């Protein structure tokens with residue numbers, strides 16, 4: 001669906017995108033993740049033919065984004081960061097007009113609008129004027145606008161920025177359902193680490209205009225960070241002895257706690273507890289901390305994605321087991 005080679009965009013002396021090679025297959029849901037100014041929007045704007053690359057090539061839906069702009073545009077939907085829908089029209093009419101603008105007949109545009117209103121849960125509000133819709137409803141209407149011509153590929157630039165957590169969750173659910181129902185390939189950009197983690201089967205981390213990691217969230221976390229097992233003991237002396245029992249692992253002792261870095265925390269815990277029990281050193285608490293994508297980013301760049309304005313929180317996932 002997407003194939004780029006050395007895709008680059010310079011704005012005077014700013015290297016917004018600096019040689020990106022990217023392949024996205026049909027049906028994938030890919031999240032482009034990165035801090036402010038990383039080059040995510042610029043990449044999307046080149047892929048959607050809105051701005052030409054400085055150098056490199058990109059083929060989208062089988063066509064070159066510079067030489068075959070029209071063909072590309074017919075086959076993609078793009079929902080930018082602004083609000084595409086107007087204000088005084090009813091949502092349904094906006095959708096039908098958009099369909100007509102893409103050359104659809106009135107009947108086909110009406111039918112498609114009805115289908116999307118249903119898919120995106122807009123049934124109760126589609127006949128109200130757009131100005132009266134909530135932020136989340138408008139965002140869903142924007143997405144319906146981008147899908148009116150049934151594109152096989154949808155680009156979403158920060159779909160849930162500005163929405164409250166409930167509306168975000170609701171929008172995410174709709175995007176996933178749309179994808180399942182219409183088999184749409186989706187490329188979205190986001191600052192929300194948890195959004196990338198839960199929605200995308202592939203995460204491409206961009207920093208300073210370059211791809212610094214590209215894999216499934218699970219593999220990124222396992223490869224770059226791994227799990228942390230925290231074992232608690234009654235005394236510091238027990239902790240020191242336990243460290244000797246578990247020697248050979250990547251471990252650190254802090255007071256009455258042992259911290260062990262491993263690739264597969266939950267699988268390692270039973271064996272470790274058994275070894276400790278046999279040594280007469282039962283742990284009094286066990287905690288497995290799984291990494292977040294922010295830990296991956298921190299590991300890769302030495303910076304947290306939460307710093308410097310990206311500022312969206314995602315708590316580490318912790319599984320607490322009292323023993």
Ligand SMILES: Nc1ncnc2c1ncn2[C@@H]1O[C@H](COP(=O)(O)OP(=O)(O)OP(=O)(O)O)[C@@H](O)[C@H]1O
Nearest residue numbers: 011014015016034035036037038039040041042043
């Ligand atoms: N039209 C432009 N003129 C000059 N510089 C630009 C222009 N558009 C983007 N840039 C610069 O290019 C870099 C990448 O910007 P881009 O908007 O692609 O980042 P982003 O990853 O989408 O950031 P954000 O998360 O804040 O949306 C930034 O340094 C930005 O200031």
